[in-house]
Amino acid sequence: MRVFLRLRRWSHRTQAFLYVVVTAIAFLYLFPILWMFNTSIRPTQDIYKYPPTILPGAVTLENYTYVLTQMENFQRYFLNSVVVTLATVLIVLLASTMGGYAFGMREFPGKGLLFMGIVFVLTIPYIMYLIPIFMMEDRLGLLNNWLGLILPYVALNLPWGLLIMRGAFSTIPLEIRDAAIIDGCNEFQMWWKVLVPIARPAVAATTIITFVFAWQDFLFASTLMTDNLWQTLPVGIVWLRDELQTLVYGRIGAMLILSILPVFVPFLLLRDFFVKGLSEGMLKG
Amino acid sequence: MHTRKRWTVRRVQSTLNLIIFLLPTLLFVFVFIAFPILFSGYLSFTEYNYAMDVAPTFIGLRGYVDVLLHDGFLHTALKNQFFFAVPYFILTFLVSLGLAILVSELRHGMQLYQIVFYLPMIIPLSLVGITFAWILAPDLGVFNVILQRVGLGKWARDWYGDPDTALYALVAARSWKMIGFTFIILLSGIQSIPTSLREAARVDGAGFWGEIRHVVLPLLRPYLLISGIWIIINSIKVFDLPKVITQGGPGVSTLTLYLYSWKAAFERFDMGLASRVAYITAFIILFLSWLLNLLLKPEEAERF
Numbered sequence: 001m002r003v004f005l006r007l008r009r010w011s012h013r014t015q016a017f018l019y020v021v022v023t024a025i026a027f028l029y030l031f032p033i034l035w036m037f038n039t040s041i042r043p044t045q046d047i048y049k050y051p052p053t054i055l056p057g058a059v060t061l062e063n064y065t066y067v068l069t070q071m072e073n074f075q076r077y078f079l080n081s082v083v084v085t086l087a088t089v090l091i092v093l094l095a096s097t098m099g100g101y102a103f104g105m106r107e108f109p110g111k112g113l114l115f116m117g118i119v120f121v122l123t124i125p126y127i128m129y130l131i132p133i134f135m136m137e138d139r140l141g142l143l144n145n146w147l148g149l150i151l152p153y154v155a156l157n158l159p160w161g162l163l164i165m166r167g168a169f170s171t172i173p174l175e176i177r178d179a180a181i182i183d184g185c186n187e188f189q190m191w192w193k194v195l196v197p198i199a200r201p202a203v204a205a206t207t208i209i210t211f212v213f214a215w216q217d218f219l220f221a222s223t224l225m226t227d228n229l230w231q232t233l234p235v236g237i238v239w240l241r242d243e244l245q246t247l248v249y250g251r252i253g254a255m256l257i258l259s260i261l262p263v264f265v266p267f268l269l270l271r272d273f274f275v276k277g278l279s280e281g282m283l284k285g
Numbered sequence: 286m287h288t289r290k291r292w293t294v295r296r297v298q299s300t301l302n303l304i305i306f307l308l309p310t311l312l313f314v315f316v317f318i319a320f321p322i323l324f325s326g327y328l329s330f331t332e333y334n335y336a337m338d339v340a341p342t343f344i345g346l347r348g349y350v351d352v353l354l355h356d357g358f359l360h361t362a363l364k365n366q367f368f369f370a371v372p373y374f375i376l377t378f379l380v381s382l383g384l385a386i387l388v389s390e391l392r393h394g395m396q397l398y399q400i401v402f403y404l405p406m407i408i409p410l411s412l413v414g415i416t417f418a419w420i421l422a423p424d425l426g427v428f429n430v431i432l433q434r435v436g437l438g439k440w441a442r443d444w445y446g447d448p449d450t451a452l453y454a455l456v457a458a459r460s461w462k463m464i465g466f467t468f469i470i471l472l473s474g475i476q477s478i479p480t481s482l483r484e485a486a487r488v489d490g491a492g493f494w495g496e497i498r499h500v501v502l503p504l505l506r507p508y509l510l511i512s513g514i515w516i517i518i519n520s521i522k523v524f525d526l527p528k529v530i531t532q533g534g535p536g537v538s539t540l541t542l543y544l545y546s547w548k549a550a551f552e553r554f555d556m557g558l559a560s561r562v563a564y565i566t567a568f569i570i571l572f573l574s575w576l577l578n579l580l581l582k583p584e585e586a587e588r589f
Contacts, residue, residue, distance in 0.1 A: 015392060022387055027400045032416045032461065033404065035427055039419070052430050090311075097308035106303055118310075121318055125570060126327040126545050127563045128542055131328065131550050132321035137336065155317030158310060187302045218525040219543075223551060234409035238529050241415060249419055256412050264408045271403065278466075279473045282511050 007081040032171050040064070040253030047250055063254035074255055076229060077236035079217060083146050083260065084232060088153040088214040092161045094152065096206055097199065098160055100165020105177060115166070121159050126219055129156075134223055136192025144227040152224070153214045160213075161206040163281045167200030169195065215263045233259040301382055329560035340419040344557075352561050361537045361561065362545045369452055369459075369541070370520035376460045377467060377516050382509075384464070385471035386497065404464040414529035414553040417458040418445060448538040454537055455526050467512040474508030475501060504551070512564050514577050521570050 027034070039047055042056040045213050067074050083153050102108075115181065133152050134143075138164070142148035172195060180190040194202065220237045229238055237255050240247055330348060331341035352359050388398050405413065421428050423443035432441045444454040479503060486500045502509070524543035527533055533540040533548070542562060549560030 018387070018390060022391065022398055023510060025384070025387070026398060028460075029464075030401060030404065032420060033408070035420055036416050048425065049426075054426050054427065054430070095309035095313060098306045100309075102303055102306040102310075106306070108303055119313055120314070121314070122572060123518060124322065125543070125563065125566050127522075127524070128325050128560075128567050129318060129321040130547075131556055132324040132561065133317060136321075151313075152317050155313040157405050158313055162310065187299070188305075191306075195455065212407055216407070218409060218411040218528070219547075222528070223412075225549070234411040234525075236410050238415065244318055251413060252419075256415065257459070259412065260408055263468070267403075267407050268400065271400065275469050275473060277401075279470050282470060282515065 004042055005134075007202045013133070022087060037254045038253075039249050040257055042250055044250055045196045047248065063250040064258070067254045067258065069252075070256075071240075072117060073228065073240060074258075077233045078259070080146065080225075080230060080236075081232040081234075082105045082164055082257070083215045084149045084153065085211060087150045087211045088157065091150070091154045092157050092210045093203060093206060095158055096161030096165045097196050097203065098191070099158075099162050100199070100202070101195060102165040102168050103162065104169025105172065105174070105195075116164075118159050118162060122163075126156065128221055130219065133220075137224060143224055147231070148224050148230075149175065149217075149221060149232070152220055153217065157210045157213055157218075160209055160277075160281055164202050164205050164277045165199065167280060168199040172198055201273060202277070204270055204273040208266060209277050209281075212263060282284050291530055325560040325563055328556050329564045331557045334554050335550075335556050337575045341557065348557055348561050349456045349565075352558065352565070358537065358540065358545055359542075359565070362542045362562075364492050365452060365538070365540055366521060366523070369456055369523060370517065371454060372511075373456045373460055373463075373520045374516050376456065377463045378513065380460070381464045381467035381512065382471055384468050385475055388468075389475045403465050405462045406469075408462065410459075410462060410525035411529045413458055413462050414526045417454070417461075417526075418530045419446060421454055422438060430478070446535060448535045451531055451535060451539050455523070455530065458526055458530075459519075459523065463516060467516060470508050470512045470515075471505065474505045478504045510577070514574050517573050517577060518570050521566060521573075542569075 039058060041059050041061065043060050043062065046053075046057045102110065106270055129152070137143050137148050142151070176194060176198070179189060180194045181187075185193065216234060217232070218234045218238075222233045222238075225231045225235065228236065231239060233255075237252065237259065240255075241252055327340060330343060330345055332340035332344050332348065333339075384402055388395060388402065391398060408416075420426055421440075421444035423446065424431065426444075428444070429441035432438055442450065444450050482504070483500050485495055486496045491499060522543060523541040524547065527539045527541055527544050527548070531539040533544050543566065546559045546562035546566065549555045549562060
């Protein structure tokens with residue numbers, strides 16, 4: 001039906017024209033990334049040649065091998081990013097499937113108000129939490145270690161997770177829950193073995209959204225991780241650019257491409273969940 | 286008697302379960318969200334230098350009066366936010382709407398183009414900043430090189446180093462990333478419109494633009510509203526880019542509310558001032574989203 005409709009609307013020639021236009025826009029839009037990639041595969045003297053050229057004079061992977069094997073800082077940032085992001089995702093998943101069940105399938109006084117309060121948090125600027133969290137972590141000795149980033153990341157991403165999870169749990173028929181209880185499950189077994197598997201799409205959405213957000217943060221990571229050793233990729237790469245006078249742009253380009261890859265692959269795989277979770281969350285929130 | 290007791294036990298058990306299910310959420314929300322909001326609210330009414338070992342002094346509303354009436358930096362930040370927000374809103378909104386309409390018309394390969402336009406969403410803003418700073422650099426930046434090649438060499442400049450253009454160069458970078466976000470919402474909105482409605486419009490002889498104007502845009506309204514609100518809220522939360530590219534400069538030409546609050550807190554350790562600026566920022570965001578809701582949803586606003 002849809003195909004038939006589309007066919008009737010545009011002639012082949014207009015469709016072809018449309019493709020040319022959209023492809024041109026796509027290239028223009030991707031230009032910043034393409035340019036960084038272009039920079040990352042050029043030899044240093046080619047990048048700093050004057051007058052500069054658009055196309056590389058020669059192609060090399062030297063920047064990538066240098067960054068991966070010689071730059072210990074980069075390896076450390078990579079490790080920090082991976083540990084902090086994965087831990088954040090796991091804790092958010094646990095907390096939001098638990099809380100999502102409570103908000104979606106259980107009744108308790110003040111439920112609506114509490115949930116509204118949590119969703120309301122989504123519009124509050126992060127800068128409001130930052131100062132007290134910094135002072136708190138300073139007292140508790142949490143500055144400059146993984147936990148110091150994981151805990152606030154969980155708190156900030158949890159509202160999204162809850163929004164998505166509550167939506168998923170509230171559409172599960174209560175009969176399923178009752179049947180599981182009659183079969184002799186206790187509430188936790190029922191939640192873990194019956195309900196969470198049904199809510200798998202919401203789990204996927206929460207996973208990818210939390211992953212993407214935690215991987216990108218700059219505000220908290222740059223404030224709470226004052227020691228270079230503990231910085232994550234978005235902060236560490238900026239630090240390297242500012243501190244190392246000898247660092248050439250080819251290396252920065254390579255680091256940039258390498259630091260996008262770990263989030264690009266899961267994003268490609270789970271992008272439908274990402275889109276659905278995000279747009280549902282936004283429309284409800 | 287026996288059954289009644291069992292009922293009570295089960296009820297206690299059930300309440301206990303509920304508390305356990307809610308515990309992680311409540312713990313994180315109270316410790317890292319509710320408490321910080323209240324505490325920075327308290328700090329905003331005090332004079333407090335974190336670098337000195339002195340407790341906060343309560344000064345009531347005086348701090349707010351001072352900062353709102355006499356703080357030139359705050360006024361500059363407010364002005365900058367305004368001149369940032371207007372082009373940012375127009376650019377992001379129009380480009381993502383146009384892209385969503387174009388891509389929704391594609392017959393094949395829509396997935397591929399979607400990925401292309403989503404892509405900036407996964408690139409950290411600080412790295413977007415590095416990228417744009419490199420592209421818009423004065424001598425080796427490719428943008429100036431291209432300008433020279435096409436004979437517009439007199440326009441070439443240090444885009445982030447020139448106080449006249451720095452803020453708008455930040456708009457370009459921020460907008461580039463945000464477009465992916467609003468594109469997602471608008472495209473899923475367009476796809477949710479039943480084809481039968483659009484077909485009906487076409488049977489009635491509406492052209493492409495007529496169909497967009499009379500069918501697509503009205504039905505897209507909730508999606509337009511949501512993306513509008515998110516763009517506006519986002520236009521206030523500007524930190525990563527000026528922090529990475531311009532440090533608020535040249536001079537104070539790219540000082541934003543976030544950056545001002547951050548600098549007050551972590552360069553001067555003036556936590557009172559920083560909290561006041563943060564609260565003013567939050568207030569502006571809430572006020573704007575409330576206003577937008579009211580303006581764009583008149584039929585629902587009437588009920589209030």
